[in-house]
Amino acid sequence: MFSERKVLLVVNPISGDKDKEEILLKVAAKAEEDDYVLSIFSTTGVNDLGEIRNLVKNLCPDRILVAGGDGTISMAAEAVTGTDIVFGIIPAGSANGLSADFGLSSDLDEAIEVAFGDQSIHVDAVRINDEISLHLSDIGLNALLVKNYENGDIRGKLGYALEMFKTLNEHENFRVRITTESATLETEALVVIIANAKKYGTGISINPFGDMSDGLFEIVIAKRIDFIETAKFLTGNASFDHDVMEVLSVENAKIECLDREVYFQVDGEYKGEVRELNASILKGFVRIAVP
Incomplete structure (x- = not known):
């Protein structure tokens, strides 16, 4: 039986100075091109971690994309702890340090191609207090x-x-x-x-x-x-x-x-x-x- 592929896009609407509407449109186009069903979550600053965890549990996405800064990326990564979901970064913060470390392009089209791509690595994190x-x-x-x-x-x-x-x-x-x-x-x-x-x-x-x-x-x-x-x-x-x-x-x-x-x-x-x-x-x- 055919099983549809799913991608969840997490967007921080107030991070950085990039046009989030353009990001949404281009991610939607790429998801359709690659036969993914797209869901979108916009952070509000209120229980975002819990909301993303619930979406991960209920949607069971194959891939999560994050359009935001390093703080949004780390929060979303915490939400998928214990899974092997592929995590894609679309640099959209004020200071995109993680994207610089991974050699991700600041060009939106190139970043989206990588986020949907087949190449991935496992990376560590650090727990600091909570x-x-x-x-x-x-x-x-x-x-x-x-x-x-x-x-x-x-x-x-x-x-x-x-x-x-x-x-x-x-x-x-x-x-x-x-x-x-x-x-x-x-x-x-x-x-x-x-x-x-x-x-x-x-x-x-x-x-x-x-x-x-x-x-x-x-x-x-x-x-x-x-x-x-x-x-x-x-x-x-x-x-x-x-x-x-x-x-x-x-x-x-x-x-x-x-x-x-x-x-x-x-x-x-x-x-x-x-x-x-x-x-x-x-x-x-x-x-x-x-x-």
């Missing part, structure tokens, strides 16, 4: 930037650039203790990044040693602003000054902020201020369509 991170999460400077950006009026990379000046003036370093399976490190920090991936949405490789399928994540500690050492690190130079930058490759970590609560963000979504984070790797968490 949150799931596919990409890059952090405490400190960048999390404050995300907070300021969310409160700003301008979207896209221009919005991030404008908020950076304000953020640099507001931010203060903090003391942190990081405990892993093999070591304990206590230091002053500008930012502590829990990095499953390599690149921020700007294309900057903040974790040049990262591999999203290696069963590890990196903790990247920037202890102060030093443009020369940071430039060496970002270009993958392993001889950077460890008094400025430190990298730990781990499966588990406990991060304690010793002097105060610190700003925290997960995959581009501001989560508030925290004193302690517990992070652990989730191997082969989701299957993602890639070029």
